Amino acid sequence: MSKPTYEIVGHIERFDERDTVFSREALVPGSAEETLYHEKNPHLKQVDDALSRFIDEKLDRSGPTWGRTYYRTVFDSMAHLGLPDCVDGVPARGEMDLTEAEATRLLKSVALYLGADVVGIGPLRQEWVYSHKGARPFFDSQAPNPPLFEGMPEGYSGRCWGDAIEIDHPRAVALGFSQDLGILRTGPGEASDLEVGKIYARSALVACQLSSFIRSLGWSARAHHVRNYGVLAVPVAVDAGLGELARSGHLLHKIYGLNLRLSIVTTDMPLLLDEPVEIGVQEFCERCLKCARCCPVGAIPQGPKTEANGVMKWKMDAEKCLQYWSKTGAACVICQVVCPWSKALSWYHKAIAHLASRYPGLTPALLLGDDLFYGKKYRARAKPEWMV
Ligand code: SF4
Ligand code: SF4
Numbered sequence: 001m002s003k004p005t006y007e008i009v010g011h012i013e014r015f016d017e018r019d020t021v022f023s024r025e026a027l028v029p030g031s032a033e034e035t036l037y038h039e040k041n042p043h044l045k046q047v048d049d050a051l052s053r054f055i056d057e058k059l060d061r062s063g064p065t066w067g068r069t070y071y072r073t074v075f076d077s078m079a080h081l082g083l084p085d086c087v088d089g090v091p092a093r094g095e096m097d098l099t100e101a102e103a104t105r106l107l108k109s110v111a112l113y114l115g116a117d118v119v120g121i122g123p124l125r126q127e128w129v130y131s132h133k134g135a136r137p138f139f140d141s142q143a144p145n146p147p148l149f150e151g152m153p154e155g156y157s158g159r160c161w162g163d164a165i166e167i168d169h170p171r172a173v174a175l176g177f178s179q180d181l182g183i184l185r186t187g188p189g190e191a192s193d194l195e196v197g198k199i200y201a202r203s204a205l206v207a208c209q210l211s212s213f214i215r216s217l218g219w220s221a222r223a224h225h226v227r228n229y230g231v232l233a234v235p236v237a238v239d240a241g242l243g244e245l246a247r248s249g250h251l252l253h254k255i256y257g258l259n260l261r262l263s264i265v266t267t268d269m270p271l272l273l274d275e276p277v278e279i280g281v282q283e284f285c286e287r288c289l290k291c292a293r294c295c296p297v298g299a300i301p302q303g304p305k306t307e308a309n310g311v312m313k314w315k316m317d318a319e320k321c322l323q324y325w326s327k328t329g330a331a332c333v334i335c336q337v338v339c340p341w342s343k344a345l346s347w348y349h350k351a352i353a354h355l356a357s358r359y360p361g362l363t364p365a366l367l368l369g370d371d372l373f374y375g376k377k378y379r380a381r382a383k384p385e386w387m388v
Helices: 021-025 032-040 042-059 066-075 077-082 100-114 190-217 233-239 281-288 290-294 318-328 334-338 347-358 360-374
Strands: 118-123 171-178 221-224 260-267 306-308 311-313
Touching: 021 042, 021 318, 032 042, 042 066, 042 318, 066 077, 066 190, 077 190, 100 118, 100 171, 100 190, 118 233, 171 190, 171 233, 190 221, 190 260, 233 260, 281 360, 290 334, 290 360, 347 360
Parallel strands: none
Antiparallel strands: 118 171, 171 260, 221 260, 306 311
């Protein structure tokens, strides 16, 4: 079995979701969670208040703006897919009679049919399971959520802020969903927000549907998506053979580049595992730096990898990144768009990706070609005509 290309150099502490920038930006000022978190982390109070302006502005109901309208169009209803009985549930009694190979083929086919662009299966390492729940929505009781919410599935953990998360599934199905690069190139703005949310919603729905499919076959399964993660999606997807960890902190897929949103289904269903892949990303990112050069706030490092929680990697500055989102009022996607691997699907892009992956000596020429053809700097395009 080949190994993933990230390098483990020390002990990996399970990550607390409360410490992610997305959890911190969502802390409601004055709430019990916010008070407790900033009593323990007073040095983060100022930056978190700045981060929370992004989400406060999106959820502000004082009057319509185009930014709020398009954001809420795609993100509001997605929250329901985070309900515990959407991501999890009770498996059917008894198990369908399937060999591992039959189950694997069927599961991958169903995932692609439902809307995933790529799918891989890997082991679930406990290091990639969040230690505690940190991101909204939280579920204090069943009452606020009728009629959708049928109740807390047995054994479901990580219900409210600060709850411990336990996921003992041995396998994880990683799902990747590509975005419309033309619309992303208009960002950061309303159009790119709309596209990002549209694809996040699709990734959440398919993960819930696939986990339901597995439970109907008789095995346990839990979906993990943007409105209810229990695991770190990027390293899980790397272990499942979808791609490598790139300088920007994203998963880099050989054909889609950084242009994938991820969701995960963890399960105890017996399945054949995919091998992690080595497509030359580590060497390519050493020389490339395009995402780092184009990042408007320097959130992506231009230097070498450093150790972060036991793993050697380029550690992006998530606080700087999200502060930029707060400033622009929209999710930034510049790094994803400028990456030379993130291109519209075509035979020549596939051929170039193949060359880049097989022949590292070609990297300087390929980078020069990318700059000449697509531009050295990022320039946003006009949003679609139909968008007011
Ligand atoms: S999303 Fe934008 S601000 Fe954040 S790291 Fe990428 S380019 Fe930089
Ligand atoms: S833009 Fe270049 S450095 Fe950044 S992730 Fe893509 S290949 Fe790596």
